[in-house]
Amino acid sequence: MSTTERKYAGDSALTRTLRRRAALVDVALAEMAENRWRTATVEALCRAAKLNKRYFYESFDSLDTLADAVIESIATEVTEAAVGGYLPLLDRPVQEQARGAITAVVDVLADDPRKALVLFGGAPTTPVAHEKRTAVIAGLTAAVIAHARTTHDVSLEQDSLASTAPAFVIGGTAQAILSWASGDLSVTRERLVDDITALWMTIEHGATELARSRLSGSATEPA
Known part of the structure; x- marks a missing residue:
């Protein structure tokens, strides 16, 4: 079974990756809507999304x-x-x-x-x-x-x-x-x-x- 197919708590690795990506997109949307994007940082966004910083780079450069x-x-x-x-x-x-x-x-x-x-x-x-x-x-x-x-x-x-x-x-x-x-x-x-x-x-x-x-x-x- 490949990494993306392996299940954890009922979800595949791909599903969890997409969920983390969606969480980051959502917190970024909030920052942009509130006109705070210029001061946004990877660390702050991950904290708001309740994610470890390393997960940011699995979806975004x-x-x-x-x-x-x-x-x-x-x-x-x-x-x-x-x-x-x-x-x-x-x-x-x-x-x-x-x-x-x-x-x-x-x-x-x-x-x-x-x-x-x-x-x-x-x-x-x-x-x-x-x-x-x-x-x-x-x-x-x-x-x-x-x-x-x-x-x-x-x-x-x-x-x-x-x-x-x-x-x-x-x-x-x-x-x-x-x-x-x-x-x-x-x-x-x-x-x-x-x-x-x-x-x-x-x-x-x-x-x-x-x-x-x-x-x-x-x-x-x-x-």
Whole structure:
């Protein structure tokens, strides 16, 4: 039997390693959310996780790789939630699809507001972690753009709003969720989802009509 398969107290070595890794990610998340990451040490994190210091290095090379793992974990969870929220609703009206995606993302971040603070709050970490934050925003924006192509005339992509509007929507959504998670926006979770969905649809309809009018006007203007 290999080391990773050997059982101890009912758990394999691999299971125990993953549990220790998750504990370190959790305490790192707390430090980042409280804006204490710049003063974090391996020793302090292990103490908070109730782990021997040697266990840190079985999963991470440094504090930077731990910070990157925190961002990667949140980004993956949020992206999967958004996609999983609207995919089952592809045969439903666009508003229901939007609500499904928004609800799923808000649920993830509302259940643990630290994740919103770290992903959207810009807590100081590492350049790679910052890139991961930027990537998840870009990924969600791309998803909105791709979805819009299935519901609107492809010719509307010729207008700059096809790219500007989704970026505006995702950026505004991130800020609204961050403000709510920080306690600066005093609304219920349900109202937050209602408001964001309403704003998505308002911008979607307005941007579509403006793009259509722009393209129509340019088509009829004299050379």
